[in-house]
Amino acid sequence: MVPPVRVVLVDDHEMILAGLQAMLAGFSGRVRVIGQASTSREAVRLVTALQPDVVLLDVRLGAESGLDLCRDLTGRSPDTRVVFLSVYDDEQYVFEALRAGARGYLLKRVDGLELVRRLEEVAQGETVVDPTLAGRMAASAARLNRGEFWPGAHRGLTQRESEVLSLLVAGLSNKAMAARLVVSEETIKSHLRALYRKLEVTDRSGAIAVALREGLFR
Structure with a gap:
């Protein structure tokens, strides 16, 4: 048995x-x-x-x-x-x-x-x-194989984290980002914590600085 x-x-x-x-x-x-x-x-x-x-x-x-x-x-x-x-x-x-x-x-x-x-x-x-x-994983893998990377992929950002970072650079608040992406504010906070860790920063201004310095978003 x-x-x-x-x-x-x-x-x-x-x-x-x-x-x-x-x-x-x-x-x-x-x-x-x-x-x-x-x-x-x-x-x-x-x-x-x-x-x-x-x-x-x-x-x-x-x-x-x-x-x-x-x-x-x-x-x-x-x-x-x-x-x-x-x-x-x-x-x-x-x-x-x-x-x-x-x-x-x-x-x-x-x-x-x-x-x-x-x-x-x-x-x-x-x-x-x-x-x-x-x-969906198979479709994403196919896109990656074709070289269709999203901004920040080289830093380990997921596609959704990249979206959040773009909205951060655009100056949106957590509440506005949640409304735009149709998720809760807690989910936005979770994405922010993850991208801060991956970008090796501690706050919004640090993340924006990295994004602009590396030309991820303009």
Whole structure:
């Protein structure tokens, strides 16, 4: 008999952790939750101690980056596979996740049985991506192969982060950017944190300065 996949859950929302625990409880013969964490520090401690088969991780952990945590965990525990479970259905996040060492990217609307199947596939060595994102990923990859890069791609910016940076240069507020891109202000803040990190700056003026200096936007 195949032993259940040993999983550690990482999310900064207690309701999400409780919901995942409840969802997976009905599949205890196939998946067993052995720990949960809400911060990067807790996650590193748990994974180092428990050496799970899979870590189910959110892209954002409050002010912390799940992508950075993924790199840390895969470096510390090479046999542990990281799967992102996110609300962000932008294919560029998938590319970033895979570059960070993740073995999967699923959306939080996944049902329990599908999640269990995907975790089992990852534990067996496969890489999984939510089916709704696979087609868009293929299209984006084709564009990249044709050399159709967006401004800031060489700095690791996703296409959406590049859009946010262009609006930042244009002088739009967070509220105005959210309205333009039809997302929440919190999502805009998340994009800003990511692009600040990639541009190695700490604020809006620093990001604008880099964009103008490198001729990304005029």
